[in-house]
Amino acid sequence: MIPVPSPTTTSPPTAPQNQSPNPADRHSRLASLALALALPTDVVLYLLLPMYSDAFGVSLAGAGVLLAANRLVRIAGYGLVARAYARYGDRLVCTLAVIAAALCAVGYATLSGLWALLPLRLLWGLAFAALNLSTQALATADAAGASRRSGRSRAFIALGPAIALPLAALLAYGYGPRLIFWILAVTAITGVLVTRALPAHPYPAPSGRRGPGRPNSLDMWSFLEGFTLDGLFIIGLSYLGKDLFPGGAVMTAGILLALRYLGEILLSPVGGRLAERFGAERLLLALSLLTCVALMGFGAGWLWSCAAAIVVLRALQLPLLAPIVMRRTPGPERVRALAARSVWRDIGAGTGPLAAGLLLPVLPPFVVYSAPAVFLLWAATCVGRPSVK
Template sequence: MTTPDSAGAPADSPSTDAHSRRASATLAMALPGDTVLYLLLPMYASHFGVSLAEAGVLLAANRLVRIAGYGWVARFYARRGDRPTCMLAAAAATVCALGYATLSGFWALVPLRLLWGLSFAALNLSTQAMSTADPRGAARRNGRSRAVIAMGPVVALPLGAWLAEHWGPRVIFFALAVVALAGVAVARGLPGHPHPAPAARRRLRLPGSLDTWSFLEGFTLDGLFIIGLSYLGKDLLPAGSVVVAGAVLALRYLGEIVLSPIGGRMADRVGPERLLVWLSLTTAVVLVGFGAGWVWSCAAAIVVLRALQLPLLPPIVAMRTPGPGRVQALAARSVWRDIGAGTGPMLAGLVLPLVTPIWIYSVPAVLLSWAALACVRPPRKPGQDPG
């Protein structure tokens, strides 16, 4: 027996699983151009014709444009559907990779970063919408989706680092452009029907519990933690090559491949809200330990906890917003995570040299715990945006 999803199409589990895998594979093929650029641009800034400060702005530009453009992307996706949206986004990723391989200078590269930000928003939204199209097994499906997505960076990061040492930082992007172009073909198998959306609401509203948790999760784990790991661990790391750095970054995605499906299955058994609370409370404790000086052991634990938590939010959003508002609700949570992930590094750069790390990480840890506990409260009305 099948159940209709929010788009009005049959959402039997086999086809939903297949569409989720295909959307995830498309993003896995498009994403390596961005992750390899994160590795190589700061190390080879002069090869790309930019300063180190300009490299930092370029790496942040894709998040900034998503904060402003997620609403537009969500409306385009709702009108056009997955197939044309993902094919267009994968084609844009191909253009970006070719640009990284051939163009130099800040003003030549910044349009590519903005284009990639919108492309990632579309692909990320499609993977979440496809994995939650059928509420049955949504958490398991989303965990497997995160694992598939991580496969691209796991392969590309060490390969890109090795090629950069032998042939310079540009060569890898030609190969990644070919991979992204193959993603266009993969996206052709996605459904093309639109996703009905409720009328847009123009009024401003305060962030809800899921908004707050998404912001703090991005702020702490994608912002403060990443910058703090580099800052606090710089005296402990041995001098190494770009290959070592690429391998370290790849381990983060390898953790997603191994652990995100486990997190999804755990959520299906105990409930995503309950698991979110327990993992967030554990993360808060580990963050305090990280700030107290147990840098490497706590960093390893945070990587594990982050991977387990990644599949949890989309199923909660889909459960609370099962109707036409699901796509917009998923986009809203992504915006709040991007805001947190964008502000976290900026604040870390300002306060880490001035404030004791135990305070820097203890305060966000307490706030993350509070936000997680607030997420267990049900929405006030069925079908309401969970906030």
């Protein structure tokens, strides 16, 4: 009699170790890499344009307008970008965005004058909006591991600026501020090779009205984070620390900015893993409390120690908002909700430098930084309330 094999010997092998990686992980990495290749065309301009404004044919005030223009167009255009993203998907939208970034870099290398450069800044603002939205949407496409993917995404994105900023500062010393943009144009256009592997499917269109609603706690926290950490803090670091670096050398500024992105590379994945373990809302509240204390110390005169703490805390906080949005706004509304948070952050980051320029010369720094720090903590406590969407 022929023995019948037991079910355990005939069941098909699962071999989980041989399964393909999670598509959400791969797509998130690819979108982040595309933004990492395109982003240096913008951050290097922030470094070089104020210091070499004459070489670009603009005044210092004109440089400020150009650097603010990309945020202003994003405030107005994120809704349009979100609709195009939902209709055409990641592949086409991100491919067009990296091509636009390369064109902008060529323009920075060749054109001069406010009116010649302004259209490029507007074009970059829309390109960044598309790439930024894609990185967040793909990182949160699968609820399992969303915080971890968001942390890794921020680290990948920061690689480009961390490498480009010191290189740009070094080349500017020997060859002027234009040469680096030819290199960045080539770098950005290689992003097409990355975006061709992104998913091409459209996303379900969200229902309901498209107009802006009343800001909720996530909007307020996004605004205040942009206002304090991307606005007041960056301008204050330059304004309050100028006496410590009287030469104002481009290398010093380039290294300091690169260290900010290096912090994201090292710490944003840590923030994502901590959020997976302890919860994104709880971690957001704890980090906001520490940020509040660090901002107060920064305004009180502990400039460099508190600045280092703020850079660390900012890097840890960056991956937290997208997973919170994903859990509170599931389904087709997720892309629109992610875009709304980005709009509020851009509004804060755009108004923060203006407030710093008006207030720092006339008010004690402790007052300037303490008030928004307390409001940031208040907004974080509101985010932690489970009833808020």
